[in-house]
Amino acid sequence: MPRRLPLRACTALSAAVLIAAWLVLTWGGYVRDLFLPPPGELWDGFMDLLTDGYRNRTLLEHLEASLWRIFAGFVTGAVAGTLLGLAMGYWRAVEAIFTPYIEFLRPLPQLAYLLLLIIWFGIGETSKIILLFLAALPVSAVAARDGVRNVPLQRIHAARSLGASEWQIFRHVILPSALPEIFTGARIAVGVVYGTLIAAEIIAGSSGLGWMILDAGRFLRSDYVFVGIILIGLMGLALNWALVALETRVVHWAGR
Amino acid sequence: MIESRRPYWLLSVVSVVGFFAIWHVITVAQLAPANLLPSMTQVWDAFVDVLHNGYRETTLWQNAAATLGRCLAGFGLAAVTGVPLGLWMGRSPALAASIDWIIQFMRPLPPLSYMVLLILWLGTGDTSKVALLFLAAFPTIAMAATAGVRGVNQQRIHAALACGASPQQVFRHVVLPSCLPTVMTGLRISLAVTFTTVVAAELMTASDGLGWMVFSASHFLRTDIVMLGILILGLLGMALSRALLSLDLWLVHWRGRE
Numbered sequence: 001m002p003r004r005l006p007l008r009a010c011t012a013l014s015a016a017v018l019i020a021a022w023l024v025l026t027w028g029g030y031v032r033d034l035f036l037p038p039p040g041e042l043w044d045g046f047m048d049l050l051t052d053g054y055r056n057r058t059l060l061e062h063l064e065a066s067l068w069r070i071f072a073g074f075v076t077g078a079v080a081g082t083l084l085g086l087a088m089g090y091w092r093a094v095e096a097i098f099t100p101y102i103e104f105l106r107p108l109p110q111l112a113y114l115l116l117l118i119i120w121f122g123i124g125e126t127s128k129i130i131l132l133f134l135a136a137l138p139v140s141a142v143a144a145r146d147g148v149r150n151v152p153l154q155r156i157h158a159a160r161s162l163g164a165s166e167w168q169i170f171r172h173v174i175l176p177s178a179l180p181e182i183f184t185g186a187r188i189a190v191g192v193v194y195g196t197l198i199a200a201e202i203i204a205g206s207s208g209l210g211w212m213i214l215d216a217g218r219f220l221r222s223d224y225v226f227v228g229i230i231l232i233g234l235m236g237l238a239l240n241w242a243l244v245a246l247e248t249r250v251v252h253w254a255g256r
Numbered sequence: 257m258i259e260s261r262r263p264y265w266l267l268s269v270v271s272v273v274g275f276f277a278i279w280h281v282i283t284v285a286q287l288a289p290a291n292l293l294p295s296m297t298q299v300w301d302a303f304v305d306v307l308h309n310g311y312r313e314t315t316l317w318q319n320a321a322a323t324l325g326r327c328l329a330g331f332g333l334a335a336v337t338g339v340p341l342g343l344w345m346g347r348s349p350a351l352a353a354s355i356d357w358i359i360q361f362m363r364p365l366p367p368l369s370y371m372v373l374l375i376l377w378l379g380t381g382d383t384s385k386v387a388l389l390f391l392a393a394f395p396t397i398a399m400a401a402t403a404g405v406r407g408v409n410q411q412r413i414h415a416a417l418a419c420g421a422s423p424q425q426v427f428r429h430v431v432l433p434s435c436l437p438t439v440m441t442g443l444r445i446s447l448a449v450t451f452t453t454v455v456a457a458e459l460m461t462a463s464d465g466l467g468w469m470v471f472s473a474s475h476f477l478r479t480d481i482v483m484l485g486i487l488i489l490g491l492l493g494m495a496l497s498r499a500l501l502s503l504d505l506w507l508v509h510w511r512g513r514e
Contacts, residue, residue: 007353014354035377096267101275107448107493109455112467112486115474119482120292195366199456202368210369217372225376229369236364 037223045223054212054224063235066197066208069125070239073132074193078186080133081140085185086178088141089148090170098141106138110196111203118204128200135196136189143185147178176253183247190239198232209235294480299487302480311481312472314464320492322465326382327454327496330389331447338397339439345398346405346435347427356402359395367392367453371460380461385454392453393446400442404435437511440504447500451493466492 025031026038033041049059057065088095088102110131117127151174159173201210209232216224276296282288283295294302306316345352371388378384408431416430458467470485505511 007349010350010353011357015357018358092264093267096264097271100268100272103494104490107451107497108486108490109452109467109493111452111456111459112470112489115459115470116479116482116486119474119477119479191364194364195368195452198366199368202372203456203459210366213369213372217376220376222373222376225372229365229373232369233361233365236366240364 034220034222037226041223042226045221046227049224049227055215057207059231062207062209062212063231066201066210066235069128069132069197069208070190070193073129073197074136074190076129077133077136077193078140078189081137081189082144082182082185084137085141085144085146085182086148086175089145089178090174095145102138102141105134106142110135110192111199114200114204123204128197128205131200132193132197136193139189139192140182140185143188144178144182147181147185148174150181151177179251180247183243183251187240187243187247190243191236194236194239291477291479294483298480299483302478302484306469306481306484311469314469316488319464319466319469320488322462323454323458323467324492326385326389326457326465327447327450330386330454331393331450333386333390334393334397334446334450335443338394339401339443342398342401342439342442343405343431343435345402347431352402355398359398362391363395363399367449368456368460371457375461385457385462388457389450389453393450396446396449397439397442400445401435401439404438404442405431407438408434433510437508440500440508444497444500444504448493448497451496455489 022036023039026033026036037045053059054062084094084098088098113134114127114131117130121127121130155173155177156169159169164172197208198210201208202214205211205214209228213225213228213232216222216228279293280296283290283293290298310316311319341355345355367388370391371384374384374387374391378387412430412434413426416426421429454465455467455470458465459471462468462471466485466489470482470489473479473481473485
């Protein structure tokens with residue numbers, strides 16, 4: 001591919017321009033450090049956070065707090081949602097019963113019911129994990145339902161004419177066919193859960209990365225805010241990569 | 257899997273009615289404290305009250321208008337800039353290479369994380385909120401438009417060129433219709449994201465809007481208004497996604513018939 005190099009050069013050039021603009025703006029004194037910290041200060045801020053932590057907790061503890069909430073909320077929500085979605089795809093009656101709730105919950109901004117959950121369960125971990133559970137549930141349910149719905153009927157008929165029982169059809173035909181869509185749903189769900197968690201930590205938290213940048217913003221420590229945003233972005237990427245890796249291992253037949 | 261002609265919508269109705277019945281029984285039997293779970297009549301009274309008298313000097317309409325206005329301003333700005341840029345990126349690999357890495361970095365970032373920074377830069381007013389919503393919607397829209405242009409069947413373009421179409425004509429009559437379904441899907445996804453984000457932003461810093469109303473009511477333990485707000489937000493979210501879906505079906509009537 002002879003065109004490969006110039007395209008890379010385009011990316012490098014645009015990144016270089018952006019970084020140069022940052023350097024000129026900060027070192028030239030055009031903007032105050034408060035609004036846009038120079039690279040040196042950003043690095044110092046990162047080292048500070050790494051060695052001293054933020055507000056009596058190390059950076060790792062904040063990371064761990066966020067990750068634990070994601071894990072607990074996402075796993076419970078995705079498992080429950082997938083089971084519900086499979087049932088909804090398989091039985092029309094189950095679908096008819098649960099569709100109103102799923103359709104209501106799906107476009108509902110998650111943070112709106114966070115406040116109700118806080119009133120009911122207090123401001124601690126329980127309300128956050130239930131929030132994430134409710135955020136993941138409809139996404140996973142819709143993906144699993146559509147996965148079951150999109151199984152080619154010929155496959156089911158073929159299996160049935162070969163004498164497979166209903167359970168065998170479900171286990172060996174429907175589930176493998178639906179699994180790629182279930183995983184796509186899980187990846188969307190983890191994105192939703194992550195975004196919701198950061199928002200929840202910003203609005204009602206006392207630990208975690210989201211809370212850290214909010215608190216740093218209050219004290220105008222924009223270096224910490226920047227480091228926090230970069231870390232949040234990297235963690236989002238890592239979560240997505242982890243799920244993609246899991247997906248390629250489990251659903252190795254996808255696309256074939 | 258077993259198809260039959262039973263009226264399944266009836267089951268949906270029964271399910272919703274059942275939900276409200278359980279809610280009613282819990283409140284009538286006082287199984288839950290009234291300040292945690294208000295009765296349906298209380299929520300209805302709150303609705304009538306907020307509709308006529310407003311909540312803390314703002315009427316329900318003002319709050320709904322504030323939320324929708326912010327949402328549509330941010331989304332509109334992102335659509336107006338993101339679609340042309342994405343189309344252009346799909347045509348020009350060099351431009352795509354220059355911009356794509358920024359979009360790829362923005363996309364996994366939860367919008368509320370850079371809200372802190374936007375407040376620092378632009379203050380707590382509507383400017384920072386509209387900027388936030390713009391940034392939340394923009395990457396998805398631009399990416400969808402780029403993917404749409406890249407996915408256009410090359411044979412169609414070549415056929416049109418061979419028939420003597422000018423590049424403008426190819427763009428207008430071949431590329432644009434072919435990529436519109438993808439663009440519309442991107443717009444629908446990003447409107448949902450924008451609606452979620454506007455409420456989160458209003459919880460963080462606002463003095464009107466439905467998100468603010470729910471947030472403020474929760475401070476005073478006005479659970480009736482909180483539940484009312486959630487119901488309105490849910491219905492509004494459903495209405496927004498329905499509206500864009502019907503626009504999609506009307507505008508891209510050739511979807512799925514290629």
